[in-house]
Amino acid sequence: MSESDQIYMDHHATTPVDRRVVDFMLPFFSDEFGNAASKDHEFGARAEQAVKSAREQIADAIGAEPKEIIFTSGATESNNIALVGTAEAKGIQGGHIITAATEHKAILDPASYLENRGIDVTYLGVDSYGLVDPDDVRTVIRDDTILVSIMAANNEIGTIAPIEEIGAVCRENGVLFHTDATQFIGYCEFDVEAMNVDLVSFTAHKLYGPKGVGALYVRWDPKQVKLGPVIRGGGHERGYRSGTLNVPGIVGFGKAIELAEEMKNRESERLRSLTHRLWDGLTAELGSDVLHLNGHAEQRIPNNLNISIEGVDASALLMQLPGVALATGSACTSATVEPSHVIQAISGGSKDRAFSAIRFGLGRGNTVKEVETVVDRIADSVSRLQRVA
Numbered sequence: 205m206s207e208s209d210q211i212y213m214d215h216h217a218t219t220p221v222d223r224r225v226v227d228f229m230l231p232f233f234s235d236e237f238g239n240a241a242s243k244d245h246e247f248g249a250r251a252e253q254a255v256k257s258a259r260e261q262i263a264d265a266i267g268a269e270p271k272e273i274i275f276t277s278g279a280t281e282s283n284n285i286a287l288v289g290t291a292e293a294k295g296i297q298g299g300h301i302i303t304a305a306t307e308h309k310a311i312l313d314p315a316s317y318l319e320n321r322g323i324d325v326t327y328l329g330v331d332s333y334g335l336v337d338p339d340d341v342r343t344v345i346r347d348d349t350i351l352v353s354i355m356a357a358n359n360e361i362g363t364i365a366p367i368e369e370i371g372a373v374c375r376e377n378g379v380l381f382h383t384d385a386t387q388f389i390g391y392c393e394f395d396v397e398a399m400n401v402d403l404v405s406f407t408a409h410k411l412y413g414p415k416g417v418g419a420l421y422v423r424w425d426p427k428q429v430k431l432g433p434v435i436r437g438g439g440h441e442r443g444y445r446s447g448t449l450n451v452p453g454i455v456g457f458g459k460a461i462e463l464a465e466e467m468k469n470r471e472s473e474r475l476r477s478l479t480h481r482l483w484d485g486l487t488a489e490l491g492s493d494v495l496h497l498n499g500h501a502e503q504r505i506p507n508n509l510n511i512s513i514e515g516v517d518a519s520a521l522l523m524q525l526p527g528v529a530l531a532t533g534s535a536c537t538s539a540t541v542e543p544s545h546v547i548q549a550i551s552g553g554s555k556d557r558a559f560s561a562i563r564f565g566l567g568r569g570n571t572v573k574e575v576e577t578v579v580d581r582i583a584d585s586v587s588r589l590q591r592v593a
């Protein structure tokens with residue numbers, strides 16, 4: 205099978221770097237190789253200028269000020285700085301953090317690390333669509349709550365959280381609010397003021413930029429929003445994240461987010477129509493009695509569809525579909541055979557539902573024809589598996 209026959213529908217895991225982004229990055233590996241922190245010559249000044257422009261593009265995309273953008277190596281690091289850094293600023297002497305059971309491992313792991321260090325963590329449950337109830341946040345906030353962290357859009361089921369409302373609850377109670385907006389930014393309108401957020405994580409490689417570069421938005425409010433350093437060194441990035449800046453990556457991130465913003469409305473509409481076509485096609489072929497939608501029908505990012513087919517093991521199904529790149533459960537936990545914690549959280553702990561879950565993550569390269577091909581091939585494979593069973 206040649207590369208061109210392959211169909212990639214796993215854009216929640218990563219996206220290809222847009223050619224225009226590659227071209228924009230290239231000079232910064234060689235001719236424009238300066239260290240953005242070198243103050244004594246033109247090489248440094250030009251690199252610093254390039255980083256400054258990227259910082260402006262990224263800040264612009266989320267309604268922030270350039271000085272509120274901290275560059276990191278990706279959303280995992282941004283999440284770690286948000287959680288561990290907030291706890292560090294308070295000296296890790298007790299305290300309480302609120303998050304949700306359906307978060308990415310890059311939130312759940314640092315949260316559990318902090319639990320081991322003596323911080324209480326409340327993991328809120330979600331409803332059958334994967335939604336966190338803002339009233340639940342209000343109910344569990346305590347006097348010693350230092351942070352609420354709820355993701356903007358779920359990376360498995362695509363459900364969009366009521367971020368504005370949760371942020372408003374945090375504001376009322378004077379508690380910092382962090383959101384992992386990795387799957388949201390670049391697809392839906394995100395504005396740090398409207399969303400009532402203090403800290404936001406996101407990453408370039410989920411929006412057609414390079415891997416290994418991300419950002420943490422830190423609200424400019426030095427009295428209220430304080431983070432202890434997680435990576436110590438030369439004091440780069442307001443001291444939150446020391447280390448020589450990844451200039452080519454940052455420049456690529458800036459270009460990628462600029463392009464994503466330009467394309468957002470049209471592309472999101474196209475992706476929404478493709479995911480609808482996928483769902484309608486699968487429903488017509490398989491019947492609505494065996495097909496379950498995982499997540500929310502409307503309140504979801506446009507490029508996501510997550511389904512469970514009753515009685516069909518997702519890994520067995522994907523083995524029947526060489527050349528189609530899809531994910532079972534969560535790609536990030538695929539090193540282990542644990543059933544998806546997200547699907548279990550929305551289905552009352554159903555392992556069957558989790559083991560039969562398939563995630564489609566559509567992207568810029570996907571076409572109507574590819575969607576039709578995938579529907580046909582899944583229908584064939586399911587009937588083959590059902591005959592064997």
Ligand SMILES: *Cc1c(COP(=O)(O)O)cnc(C)c1O
Pocket residue numbers: 216217277278279280281308310355357358359384386387407408409410416417418
């Ligand atoms: C991909 C992803 C991450 C991790 O981002 P990296 O840049 O790869 O570290 C974190 N959170 C969510 C929701 C993601 O989808």
